[in-house]
Amino acid sequence: MKIALLGNPNTGKSTVFNMLTGMRQHVGNFPGVTVDKKTGIIEIGEEKHELVDFPGTYSLYPRSKDEEIVYTSLCDPANSEYPDAVIVIVDASNLERNLLFFSQVYDLQIPIILVLNMTDLAHKQNKKVDVKALQDIFPEASVVESIARIKSGKNQLFYAISSLKERKGHIFHKDITVASSLDIKEQEQDTEKRFLHIKSIIGNLESVIEKTDRPANKWDKILVHPVFGYLIFAAILLIIFQFIYVFATIPMDLIDGFFASFSQWMAQSLPEGVLTDLLSQGIIPGIGGIAIFIPQIALLFFFIAILEETGYLSRVVFIMDKLLRPFGLNGKSVVPLLSSVACAIPGIMSARTISDWKERLITILVAPLMSCSARIPVYTVLIALVIPNKTVFGFMNVQGLVLFGLYALGLVSALGVAFLMKLFIKTKDKGFLMLEMPSYKMPRVQNILMVVLEKVKLFVWDAGKIILSISIILWALASFGPSGRIDEVLVAIETEAITENWTDSEKNQEIASAKLENSYIGILGKSIEPVIEPLGYDWKIGISLITSFAAREVFVGSMATIYAVGDDGEDNKPLLEKMRSQTRADGSPVFTLATGVSLMIFYVFAMQCMATLAVVKRETKTWKWPLIQLGYMGVLAYLAAFITYNLLS
Amino acid sequence: MQRIIVILVIIGATAYLGWKFYKKFYKKDEGCDKCAVKQVKKK
Numbered sequence: 001m002k003i004a005l006l007g008n009p010n011t012g013k014s015t016v017f018n019m020l021t022g023m024r025q026h027v028g029n030f031p032g033v034t035v036d037k038k039t040g041i042i043e044i045g046e047e048k049h050e051l052v053d054f055p056g057t058y059s060l061y062p063r064s065k066d067e068e069i070v071y072t073s074l075c076d077p078a079n080s081e082y083p084d085a086v087i088v089i090v091d092a093s094n095l096e097r098n099l100l101f102f103s104q105v106y107d108l109q110i111p112i113i114l115v116l117n118m119t120d121l122a123h124k125q126n127k128k129v130d131v132k133a134l135q136d137i138f139p140e141a142s143v144v145e146s147i148a149r150i151k152s153g154k155n156q157l158f159y160a161i162s163s164l165k166e167r168k169g170h171i172f173h174k175d176i177t178v179a180s181s182l183d184i185k186e187q188e189q190d191t192e193k194r195f196l197h198i199k200s201i202i203g204n205l206e207s208v209i210e211k212t213d214r215p216a217n218k219w220d221k222i223l224v225h226p227v228f229g230y231l232i233f234a235a236i237l238l239i240i241f242q243f244i245y246v247f248a249t250i251p252m253d254l255i256d257g258f259f260a261s262f263s264q265w266m267a268q269s270l271p272e273g274v275l276t277d278l279l280s281q282g283i284i285p286g287i288g289g290i291a292i293f294i295p296q297i298a299l300l301f302f303f304i305a306i307l308e309e310t311g312y313l314s315r316v317v318f319i320m321d322k323l324l325r326p327f328g329l330n331g332k333s334v335v336p337l338l339s340s341v342a343c344a345i346p347g348i349m350s351a352r353t354i355s356d357w358k359e360r361l362i363t364i365l366v367a368p369l370m371s372c373s374a375r376i377p378v379y380t381v382l383i384a385l386v387i388p389n390k391t392v393f394g395f396m397n398v399q400g401l402v403l404f405g406l407y408a409l410g411l412v413s414a415l416g417v418a419f420l421m422k423l424f425i426k427t428k429d430k431g432f433l434m435l436e437m438p439s440y441k442m443p444r445v446q447n448i449l450m451v452v453l454e455k456v457k458l459f460v461w462d463a464g465k466i467i468l469s470i471s472i473i474l475w476a477l478a479s480f481g482p483s484g485r486i487d488e489v490l491v492a493i494e495t496e497a498i499t500e501n502w503t504d505s506e507k508n509q510e511i512a513s514a515k516l517e518n519s520y521i522g523i524l525g526k527s528i529e530p531v532i533e534p535l536g537y538d539w540k541i542g543i544s545l546i547t548s549f550a551a552r553e554v555f556v557g558s559m560a561t562i563y564a565v566g567d568d569g570e571d572n573k574p575l576l577e578k579m580r581s582q583t584r585a586d587g588s589p590v591f592t593l594a595t596g597v598s599l600m601i602f603y604v605f606a607m608q609c610m611a612t613l614a615v616v617k618r619e620t621k622t623w624k625w626p627l628i629q630l631g632y633m634g635v636l637a638y639l640a641a642f643i644t645y646n647l648l649s
Numbered sequence: 650m651q652r653i654i655v656i657l658v659i660i661g662a663t664a665y666l667g668w669k670f671y672k673k674f675y676k677k678d679e680g681c682d683k684c685a686v687k688q689v690k691k692k
Contacts, residue, residue, distance in 0.1 A: 275651035278658060466669060469662035476659045610670070 007089030009056030060104035092122035259288030286471025309443035328422025340370035369414040386596030477521040594648035606637035
C-alpha cells in the first residue's frame, strides 16, 4: 500500500515519518520537479507499506510549486503519486488552522488517518482536545493521539494503518465541497466556508484549561528582541563556524592520511602500468577528495538541524525580515540564504515559499554568493596554505576567524548585490511576510542524526559521482597529450640530463613537470594564463579554475591530480607541501599570501557551479537570469581578486 | 588489457558527466498540468 504523509508545516511530519520508517528511507525527486521526495518503508509484522513524505502545506489549493505536488498527487487518481491511503498530521496545539487542510483531504474520499500530534505542547499551552468529538465530526477517519518526538502513539498508529478501511462517502459538511477546478474564486469560497464552519465547531473540540503566559513568549522576549535577537543570532553563527573548523579537522586529517597511504600502497603493490596510475593518481585521490568533506558537511547540517528542530529558525526569519526588507529581500529569504551555506541548489529551490516574485528572484540571484559547503574544501586548503595557525584573544583561532570572515563577506556581498538589484528590477506588487511561530522544542538526537545522514548521503552520491568522474577525466587530460609532442620534450630532457649531469631524482622531476606542461590540460591551462596572471595565478591554478566551473569542490581534487602527475613515486608529501613548494620562473613561491587570499576572494564571488545555473534556469524558466547571474558574479570575482592581489602583493 | 580498461573507465566517466549535463539542462520537465479535483468528481 502506498501511503501519503501530509500536514501543515511545523506539525512534526518528519518526526512521524522517522518514527514510522526508522532507517528504511530513500530520498529522490517528485516526477518532473526538483522537490525532495522522501520515501520509507513501514513494517508492521509481515505487512510492508510505502510511506511518501509530501511537502508541508496549509491548504489543498496550491500557492507554490511544493504545494502543487500535494494538489496534483491527491486530486488526480491517474497520477503516479496518487496514494492508497493518507496520514494527515494535525498539530494539537494549533487545531483550528490545521483542520482546514485535514477537512479538505478528508473530502477526497481516500482512506485516512488523523494523527493528533504534539498533544504535550497543547497541554503546555493549557489546551485539551476532545478526541471523541473530533472522531464524531470525521467518522470515517481513524484518530490517533501522538507525541512523535518521544515515539508515543507509534503502536496505535501501526494498528490504525493495519485497520484502514475503504471510504463510504462521508464528507466534512454537506454544504461544503472541494473546489472542482483550479478557479481561484471557487477555491476561496470553499476555504472561507470551511474556516467559518471550523470556527463554529472548534469550541466543542478544544477546551482551554487555564490561560497563562505561553512559555514560548518568555524566550521570544529575548530571542526576537530588536537588539539582543541579532546579537544572539550572530553569536550562534560564530560558535557554529568555530566548532566546524576546530572539530572537523581531526577526522579530516585521518581521512586524508588514510587515502594518501592507500594510494601509495596501491602504486607500490600493483604492477606498473597505466591502470595502476589511474587507480593511484586518479580514482583513489578522487574518492578521497569526496570523503574528506564529510565531517564538515555533517557538522554544518548537525547545527542547522538543531536550529530548525528547536523552533529557533522561525524566530530568525522573523527578526531578519526587518533587516532584509531594505535590501529587497524577505524574512523568508533567510531560509534560502542559510540553506545556501550548505548548498545553493536546495537554497534556491526553497525560495519558492516567497510569494513576491521580485523578492524571490533577488533571493535566487544572490543565494550563490553565500559560501556553500563546496567552497569549504577550497577555503580549507588555501587557509591552511597561507594563514598561520595561531590563537588570538586567548581562544580565537585565526584560521577559524578567516573562515568566518569569508562567510561574512559572502553574506555582505549578497546583501549589497540584492540592494542594487532591488533598484534595477521593477515590479508593482509589494511583498509581505506571513509566518507561523512554532513552539520551542527540545531537539531529538535521532531526528538530527537522520538529517545529517540524509545530507551526507546526498553529497556522497550526487556530488561524489560528479567529482569522481571529473577526477578521472582530469587524470586522463593530465596524463596524455598530442602525439609526438611529449616524446620530443622527453628526448630533449634526456639529452640535457646527460650534459648537465642530473641525478635520477632531478631528471624524474623534470620529466614529470614536462609531461604535465605538454599534456592536454597543460596546453589548456597555458592558453588562459595571460587572463589570470594579473590575479597572481599560474597555468596550474588556471586548470583548476576551469575544471571547478563544474563544481567548486573540484578545485582541490584538480590540484591534487595535477600535482600527483608530477610525482615520481618517491615523493609522498601531501598536497599542501606540494603547493607550498611551487615556484614561478623567477624562483618566487606561487602560493604567497596575496595569491592565496586572491584565490579565496575569487571563490567567494565566482559562480563556479554548473548545477546551480541549471537550477536557476529551471526556477526562472528562462536563460536570461542564470546568464545575468553568471556574468555579474564572474566580473565581481575577477575584479575583487585583482584588487586583493595587488593590495597584498 | 590495462589500456582497454582505462579507456573504458574514461569513456564511462565522460558519458556519465554528459548524461548529467543533458539531464540538468535539456531533459523535458514532465509537469502534470491537467490534474484537477474534478477528475475525482468524475470518478
